[in-house]
Amino acid sequence: MNAVAKLDENAAKLEMEAPAKPAAAPVTVAPQIAPAPVAPKQKRRAGRFLLMFVLPAALIAGGSYVWVTGGRYQETENANLQQAKVSIAADTAGRIVQVDIFDNQSVNQGDVLFAIDPEPYRIALAQADAAVAGARLNVEQLRAAYSQALAQEKSDESQVQYAQSQYDRAADLAQKGINAKSSLDEAKNDLDKAKQQLAVAEQGIVSAKAALGGNPDIETDKHPTVMAALAARDKAAYDLVQTTVKAPADGIISQAASFKVGQYVGSGTPLFSLVETGDTWVDANFKETQLTNMKPGQKAEIMVDTYPGKTFEATVKAIGAGTGAEFSLLPAQNATGNWVKVTQRIPVRLELTDADAKAALRTGMSATVTVDTGVSRGLPSIFRRATAGEAR
Template identity: 55%
Template sequence: MNARAKTPAPGEAEPVSTPITAAAGPAPAAKKPGGRRRLLLMVSVPVLLAAVGGYFWLTGGRYIDTDNAYVQQPKVSISADVSGRIVSVAVTDNQMVKAGDVLFGIDPEPYRIALSQADAALAAARVNVEQLRVALSTASAKLTAAQQTLDIRQKEWDRKSSLQTQGLAAEASLDDVRLALQAAQSSVALEQQDVASATAALGGNPEIKTDDHPAVLAALAAQQNAARNLAKTTVIAPSDGIVSQVGSLNVGQFIATGSTIATLVETGNIWVEGNFKETQLGGLAAGMPAEITVDAFPGIKFKGHVDSIGAATGAEFALIPAQNATGNWVKVVQRIPVRVVVDDANSEPLRAGMSAVVSVDTKAEVAQAH
């Protein structure tokens, strides 16, 4: 049923008519709080992208880097110059040593005896030279006497010959004088040979110094060699570094001459061998500055410079070089070793074999290109 409106009875409330108000218009829109920030981002992001893009455009190709790099240090093989039995060991494995520090000692007694023998041989050689001087003086004196005798025999011969020519002496009286003259001449000739022999024994120089004589020089060289061998029984470090692989070096062990028994890694000379791709070599040159990071010391950057570029790839120096002339050959980018010297490596204990990353700055070539 539909409701029907009826007239209110007396005493009932009168219906209240509500005035119709005008329709309200749309409320003003509130400002969004992120508008200014959005505007700032819209302006700054393109500027930042442009700056980054410009930086990469300007520096594109300036830095050439490789992570195929390793720290290198000179490694000296320690060996003995003389053979013998070890009597003392003064170092332990991985010990830091200075140049001249004693590493180990070899029994010196056999070499001390050899030095004494060499000293005696040197003294005997010097005595022999003095004896040769005396022999030369004796031969010279005999030669002088023979020459004086020859002069007398020659005068006697001349006098007898003159008398015989004048008919005052018989021919037979000249025979004895002739024989005496010939004997004196022969004696002079023999004494001259003795003098020549004694002079030759003195090296052809009668005034030669004793220590300049060949026999003395030979004995002196033998004595110096014996002294050197005695000194070499004490093995010292050739340079500063860390000695390693000495675990098998024991007292009582016999070692032969030249056998390697330890290794010394020199800490004063450090470089990094970076294996750059052959396609990167066009922008590399000796003297370029480089930046080196080592995996063992993250966050630390070492300064260096390119020292030299390898003459060939590592495969070319292999015992059995790779043979690429095959039917199913696949081209592989080769790598060339580049020696990068570390300029400030004293601050951190770098060790040979550590992995490194090398970045070479080719700014000079980039500046020329632009």
């Protein structure tokens, strides 16, 4: 009994010496959320009907309207800007003594590009002037020879008349027996000589007249010899002028970096190029299906990659004679068993109408072309026929 009491007493002491436990935190009960009311089934069905039928119908109607009213503007990005390129060459051969241009320089029509040594051509012109003077002098000599031939003819005619009278007198005296027959023969011989000299004089007149071009009163500068000399003189003067080469049009010099003073050039040899800024056009390659309503004279807009957002006005100038494949070096042969139809492209030339734009653009630039054909797609033919039948 004592042992049990001691154990109970020790347990009570240990329980009193142990630290007190913290009080438990109060438990908070979350408020319950009332459930949302369930939508009626009719509203769900209306929304589904709107999504499944009304919205697709609206999209189809809008797309159909866009398709029917579209097709008026035909566009292609397969286009490049082109400018005329002229090869500059000298009409005369010689050594370059003056160069007034450099590569990529802008020039105007009539500006001096370069000059060839003119001295040999000045000498040739002086020789041609001397030849003209000699030809004119020759014509005056021919005219004098013609006058001399006329005078000789008159003299010979007088001599023939005198010899004829002498012969008639001798024949009369010989008939009367007063004069000897030898005197008659001598008079006849003199008459024959006079007639022969007259014939020679007449032939001299014909020759002198032919030398004057058949017209004794011809102007000196109208004579063929003088005209030939004048033509040679004009050629020499032309060659002298051509020693100074000028720009044939407004443009930009290209490929002239190696063109220097002292270089010897031949006649007609290309030296460098001039890109004409005043002659600018666009070659656009449209699909053959886009050319149904396209005609020359229609308005167009051009956009180049160099100036994004800026448009240039243009006009359809001409439509190509055939597709690019028709004019290729090796045309496609379609007479094979594995032929596949491919949409072809036909070049269309458009002319820029803005003069200021021509100076800002450069040949070879990529462009986007939009042509206003003025004709929309409209309803397909089957719908048009059906509508016409209902109207009847």
